[in-house]
Amino acid sequence: MLYLDYAATTPPYEDVITAVAEVMSTYYGNPSSIHGLGVQAERLLQQAKESMAQLLKVSAEELICTSCGTESNNLAIKGAAYQYRHRGNHLITTQIEHPSVLGVFRQLEAEGFRVTYLPVDSAGTISMDSLVEALCEETIVVSTMFVNNETGAVQPIAEIGRYLKAYPRIIYHVDAVQGMTKLPISLGEWGIDLCSISAHKFRGPKGAGLLFCRKRDPAPALVSWRRPRTRLAIGYGKSSSHRRYG
Template sequence: MLYLDCAATTPPYDEVIDTIAEVMKTHYGNPSSIHGLGVQAEKLLHSAKEVIAGAIGVQPANIICTSGGTESNNLAIRGAAYHYQNRGKHLITTQIEHPSVKEVFYGLEREGFRVTYLPVNRNGCLELETVKEALCEDTILVSVMHVNNEIGTIQPVQAIGQLLAKYPKVLFHVDAVQGVAKLPFSPRAWGIDLCSVSAHKFRGPKGAGFLYRREGVQLKPLLVGGGQEDGLRSGTENVPLIVGMAKALRLSMQNLPEKLEHKYRLRRYLVDGIVSIPELTLMGSERNEEMAPHIVHFAFAGMKAEVVVHALEQRQMYISTKSACASEASDPSEVMLALGCTREQAVSGLRISFSDELQIEDMERFLLALREVVRELSPMLGKSSVKRGKQR
């Protein structure tokens, strides 16, 4: 079995599973309770936040624990838009954001906010000048993902943060779900005001995540009640999952430069193999420095993506189509359309995403299986589709 869908989710570390079970069994107190069990849970919660904050170079007070990336994105974008709407009602994002970001903006548009959706280039990268041109007196928030979850393109968030430093009334939010623990990431140094993170993308538990909030940034809470998480996320904290998230982040950040170098070697091997198959078209850039180390995306024009996914599944190899949140829909990929792909290509996109535990031999096995699948399926295509697939 070869699991190549790590952008959708990752198997949790054994140590994380053990830690979560131990906390559930022995530290089940409510961290808001004043008795001993509650105090123990509160200490564990604070310790976990210290680990999380230390991993990204911020303070524990900057960390708001949530249920994952979707809630973090909603809290950051809605919370900022509602709180600062007296300054203006113009928001900026890109055409290739995750559904948990773009659907929030669609909703805010219906509520009277004005949203600019910035285009990207053919490789899926946002140009800095495009951001600058979209800014106006009414702008209160810019939201740009760190790594595109479908194509894998790294966005210039550090440069955008430097640009927005000249606009103190404009907040900068980054969906860092596919970047944290995969690439170097420093929200404070990069001028980021808010960033969203999800634990199950770095071998932590599902149902846990956090939002980094810079000091001084105010948000209108989406959930009210007991006032937990500095009043921004009411509800009893899920201490076992938060502790598990902290442990997973610490383990994932260990030896990050070595892991990064290893995954880029795997990516290079995989990209070279895909480019050598005439029927396939690589999405994004062939250059490692422009792309995340763990995601490779390609199109098999004329062939529905799910057909390829199931053909590989029969060989016990697991990849995906677009974002896992939208993979069951047969509509063309909005991200691929934004890159200028044809509709035929945009329904044929396939995503490979992998962990640092794999080796070159695993990529060799996968490429052998992929070539077999392409040979089997190619007779189903018209000659014109095959020719289009050769164009790069």
């Protein structure tokens, strides 16, 4: 069979399959446990985060492990909106986002947030003029995808991020699930505050995602719990989106 649906998912590399099998059979401890197996699992988890941090040129402390792109999107958008609601209640996204993003904004809209859905042109991209026009004193979150999952249209995330640097009160989220590893991305230079990633889009395992959260802002938390070692961690529930993303 010739598989041509790489935009939906990719087959994992053989090395990935071997690594996952080894971890599941040998290092299956809960990384929150204080016994030997738990400590080993936590070490491997930290190593994985440090490897990704090097690739993304960020700090490992700025990476939050999730189960998929849907969870990363939900955590990023809801967390930022709830956390900074005291600054304002206006959110901006586009009309062509993945359901895991659009569903979140519709939910927030029902909760009293005001949402602007930017239109796209014939090429499937938004214009900077429409974004600038939509910004206001109440804007607290701007969320755009990197690459559209159906059309392949690439949004001007670098231009948007650089422009928003003049608005430090606004949190900029990018859904980079379809674009990561396919196109260059610079989280620091482009001023991206939150970035969603899913491993199975680039030959990794399903059920593994990341959320980049810039260190200048507290990590968005929907549920919190305390570890036995008295360190605060983030707990994640199931996504509220009606369609899983990654």
